[in-house]
Amino acid sequence: xxxxxxxxxxxxxxxxxxxxxxxxxxxxxxxxxxxxxxxxxxxxxxxxxxxxxxxxxxxxxxxxxxxxxxxxxxxxxxxxxxxxxxxxxxxxxxxxxxxxxxxxxxxxxxxxxxxxxxxxxxxxxxxxxxxxxxxxxxxxxxxxxxxxxxxxxxxxxxxxxxxxxxxxxxxxxxxxxxxxxxxxxxxxxxxxxxxxxxxxxxxxxxxxxxxxxxxxxxxxxxxxxxxxxxxxxxxxxxxxxxxxxxxxxxxxxxxxxxxxxxxxxx
Amino acid sequence: xxxxxxxxxxxxxxxxxxxxxxxxxxxxxxxxxxxxxxxxxxxxxxxxxxxxxxxxxxxxxxxxxxxxxxxxxxxxxxxxxxxxxxxxxxxxxxxxxxxxxxxxxxxxxxxxxxxxxxxxxxxxxxxxxxxxxxxxxxxxxxxxxxxxxxxxxxxxxxxxxxxxxxxxxxxxxxxxxxxxxxxxxxxxxxxxxxxxxxxxxxxxxxxxxxxxxxxxxxxxxxxxxxxxxxxxxxxxxxxxxxxxxxxxxxxxxxxxxxxxxxxxxxxxx
Numbered sequence: 001x002x003x004x005x006x007x008x009x010x011x012x013x014x015x016x017x018x019x020x021x022x023x024x025x026x027x028x029x030x031x032x033x034x035x036x037x038x039x040x041x042x043x044x045x046x047x048x049x050x051x052x053x054x055x056x057x058x059x060x061x062x063x064x065x066x067x068x069x070x071x072x073x074x075x076x077x078x079x080x081x082x083x084x085x086x087x088x089x090x091x092x093x094x095x096x097x098x099x100x101x102x103x104x105x106x107x108x109x110x111x112x113x114x115x116x117x118x119x120x121x122x123x124x125x126x127x128x129x130x131x132x133x134x135x136x137x138x139x140x141x142x143x144x145x146x147x148x149x150x151x152x153x154x155x156x157x158x159x160x161x162x163x164x165x166x167x168x169x170x171x172x173x174x175x176x177x178x179x180x181x182x183x184x185x186x187x188x189x190x191x192x193x194x195x196x197x198x199x200x201x202x203x204x205x206x207x208x209x210x211x212x213x214x215x216x217x218x219x220x221x222x223x224x225x226x227x228x229x230x231x232x233x234x235x236x237x238x239x240x241x242x243x244x245x246x247x248x249x250x251x252x253x254x255x256x257x258x259x260x261x262x263x264x265x266x
Numbered sequence: 267x268x269x270x271x272x273x274x275x276x277x278x279x280x281x282x283x284x285x286x287x288x289x290x291x292x293x294x295x296x297x298x299x300x301x302x303x304x305x306x307x308x309x310x311x312x313x314x315x316x317x318x319x320x321x322x323x324x325x326x327x328x329x330x331x332x333x334x335x336x337x338x339x340x341x342x343x344x345x346x347x348x349x350x351x352x353x354x355x356x357x358x359x360x361x362x363x364x365x366x367x368x369x370x371x372x373x374x375x376x377x378x379x380x381x382x383x384x385x386x387x388x389x390x391x392x393x394x395x396x397x398x399x400x401x402x403x404x405x406x407x408x409x410x411x412x413x414x415x416x417x418x419x420x421x422x423x424x425x426x427x428x429x430x431x432x433x434x435x436x437x438x439x440x441x442x443x444x445x446x447x448x449x450x451x452x453x454x455x456x457x458x459x460x461x462x463x464x465x466x467x468x469x470x471x472x473x474x475x476x477x478x479x480x481x482x483x484x485x486x487x488x489x490x491x492x493x494x495x496x497x498x499x500x501x502x503x504x505x506x507x508x509x510x511x512x513x514x515x516x517x518x519x520x521x522x523x524x525x526x527x528x529x530x531x532x533x534x535x
Contacts, residue, residue, distance in 0.1 A: 181484065195401050
C-alpha cells in the first residue's frame with residue numbers, strides 16, 4: 001500500500017501545477033455608457049476579438065484609440081478567426097469582431113451573435129516567403145512543385161490555406177508540401193528557422209517577420225485577395241465604444257496604420 | 267467484530283473530503299459529457315471509417331507507443347539516477363527534468379527545432395553528415411511526444427523508487443547479487459505499480475500531444491498527422507467532425523487504460 005503514496009503525491013502535485021495558471025479574469029464593471037443620446041461619450045471597457053494576423057496593427061490602433069479616448073480601456077483577444085468565431089458564438093463577452101476571412105464572420109452572423117452588417121476594412125494578399133538569403137534559390141510558384149525542396153503551406157482548413165489552393169489552381173501548379181500548418185504564424189516560424197525552403201504566407205506576415213524572412217511577389221496572388229470584415233457583436237457589453245472603435249479603424253488615420261503594415265485597402 | 271466496526275467506520279468518508287472529491291470528479295467529467303452531448307451521432311459511422319481517420323489513429327497509436335518505449339529505455343535509468351545515485355545538485359537536476367511539464371508544448375517544439383532542426387545545433391550535423399532531417403518525419407513525431415511525455419514517467423518512477431524499501435536491495439547485495447541483477451530482480455518488481463502508472467501517464471500524454479508535435483514535426487497526412495492534429499484542423503471547418511474524432515481518441519485511450527489497469531495494476535488478493 002505504502003508504495004502507492006509517492007505515486008499519488010506526484011499525481012496530486014501535477015494536478016496542482018495544472019491548476020495554477022492565471023485566471024483570465026474577464027472584468028466588465030461599468031459597461032454601459034450613461035451619457036445622453038445626442039453625443040455618446042465613450043467610456044468603460046472595450047473588448048476586441050481580432051484575427052491573429054492583426055496582432056501588431058490592432059495593438060497600435062488600440063493604443064491610439066485609448067490616447068484619443070482616455071475614458072476607454074481596450075482589451076484584445078488575438079487568435080485564429082475560426083476560434084474567435086466559436087468563442088463569440090458560445091457567448092464570449094466581445095464588443096467587436098475583426099475576422100481574417102468573411103467565412104468566419106458569416107459563422108457569427110448565421111447564429112445571430114453578430115447582427116450588424118460587417119464592413120470590409122482591409123485586404124491581404126499572399127506572398128512567397130523564403131529564409132533570409134533565399135538558400136534554395138526560389139523564384140516563383142513553380143518551385144513549390146519540386147519534390148526536393150522543403151515546402152510549408154497552411155492547411156486547407158484555415159484561410160491562408162484556402163487562399164493558397166486558389167493561387168496554385170490559377171497558376172496550374174501542383175504543390176509538393178512537406179507540412180500543412182495550422183496557422184500562418186506557424187508557417188512563418190518554419191521559414192524564419194530555415195526549416196522550409198519556401199512557404200506561402202500573407203504579405204503582412206513577411207513584413208512583420210523583419211529581416212529573417214524575404215518576400216517574393218508573384219502575379220497569381222491577385223486571384224486570392226482576402227477580405228477582412230469587422231462588425232460589432234449583437235450582445236456587446238459596450239456598444240458605443242464598439243462603434244467608435246470600428247469608425248476609428250475605418251478612418252484615414254486607422255487605415256494609414258494598416259497600409260503601413262502591408263495591408264491593402266478594400 | 268471490532269474489525270468489522272473499524273471497516274465500517276473507515277468506509278464512511280468524512281464530508282470535508284467527500285464534497286471536494288465529488289466536485290473534482292464532476293470538474294473532470296462534465297467537459298467530456300459536453301462532448302458527448304454535442305456529438306453528431308448520425309454521421310458518426312461515416313466519420314469513423316473514413317481513411318483519413320484510420321490513418322491518423324494508427325499513426326497516433328504507433329507514435330505514442332514508440333515514444334513510451336523511448337521514455338522507458340531512457341526514463342527509468344534517469345529516475346533511478348535521481349532517486350539512488352549520490353549526485354551533487356540533485357535537486358536542480360530533478361527540477362530540470364520537469365521543464366517539459368512547465369514549458370508550453372509549442373515552445374518545446376521550437377526548442378526541439380533549434381536543436382534538432384535542419385539548421386539546429388545538432389540537426390545541422392545530422393543533415394550534413396548523414397543526410398538525416400528529423401522535422402516533418404514520423405521519427406520527429408516520436409521525438410516530440412517523448413520530450414513532452416518523459417517527465418511523467420520519470421517523476422512517477424522516481425517517486426516509487428524513493429518510496430520503496432531499500433532493505434530488500436541491501437539484502438540482495440549481501441547475498442552476492444550484482445547491482446544490475448538487483449535492479450532487475452528486486453528493484454523493478456518492487457516499484458511495478460509506480461512504473462505501470464508512470465508508463466500509462468506517459469503513453470496517455472504522448473497520445474494527446476499536440477503543440478510540440480505540430481511545431482517540430484509539422485502536419486502531413488499519413489506521415490505526421492496524429493489524431494490531435496486532425497482534431498484541431500477539423501475544428502476549423504467542421505466542429506462536428508472534430509468532436510467525433512475526439513471521442514474516437516477518448517474511447518481508444520479509455521479502452522487501453524482500463525485493460526492495462528485490469529491486467530497489471532489490480533493487486534492480487
